[in-house]
Amino acid sequence: MSYATKKEISGNRTAAIVVVAILHAILGYAIVTGLAYNVIKKAAEDLKTFDVEEEPPPPEETPPPPENQPDVPPPVVAPPPIVRIDSIAPPPVVATPVAPPPVITPTAPPAPPAPPAVRTVPPKSAVGNLQGLFSNDDYPAAAADNEEQGTVVVRLAVGTNGRVTDCSVSSSSGSRTLDSTTCRILRSRARFTPATDSTGNATVGSHTQRITWRLQ
Numbered sequence: 001m002s003y004a005t006k007k008e009i010s011g012n013r014t015a016a017i018v019v020v021a022i023l024h025a026i027l028g029y030a031i032v033t034g035l036a037y038n039v040i041k042k043a044a045e046d047l048k049t050f051d052v053e054e055e056p057p058p059p060e061e062t063p064p065p066p067e068n069q070p071d072v073p074p075p076v077v078a079p080p081p082i083v084r085i086d087s088i089a090p091p092p093v094v095a096t097p098v099a100p101p102p103v104i105t106p107t108a109p110p111a112p113p114a115p116p117a118v119r120t121v122p123p124k125s126a127v128g129n130l131q132g133l134f135s136n137d138d139y140p141a142a143a144a145d146n147e148e149q150g151t152v153v154v155r156l157a158v159g160t161n162g163r164v165t166d167c168s169v170s171s172s173s174g175s176r177t178l179d180s181t182t183c184r185i186l187r188s189r190a191r192f193t194p195a196t197d198s199t200g201n202a203t204v205g206s207h208t209q210r211i212t213w214r215l216q
Helices: 003-046 141-145 176-189
Strands: 150-158 164-171 205-213
Touching: 141 176, 150 176, 164 176, 176 205
Parallel strands: none
Antiparallel strands: 150 164, 150 205
């Protein structure tokens, strides 16, 4: 047998083996599939439904009456007592007279308290002591040189602090120098107790003074 003939026989054998394996596989798949379908179909046919009916319970048996039981008459139930309720007449209604409302008379408001009494005192004028206010040194040199002398009357206005606030000549001494010197000295040196009104409070007052100038 030649090498070519051997090679051809070997190839045919291999092909036959492959074909046989394929046929076995197809046959096995068909068998498995058919068996599974038959098993499921058989189980479905065997599974049948049916209704279950419950049996009624047996009737209760009445116990037989006891033997030799004396006949006992049924108990006598006394009727309920009759309750008698005496009706009580309501008390008579006595009308109470209603008193008229009180009459309220408005009262006048109390009078305001009287103001405290004001103590009235007589008014006083300004008082002052002018002694010692003038000296020889106050004599004006011009009036002395001209030998001027005389008496001057002045009217002084006194404030609430006792100081002279104004000086006016009521009667001249004949010398303007002596008149002006008199008012100047009184404005600067005079001190008074201020005048008071009827309530005792200090007020503005006035004072009249006579001053005489004499040469020695």
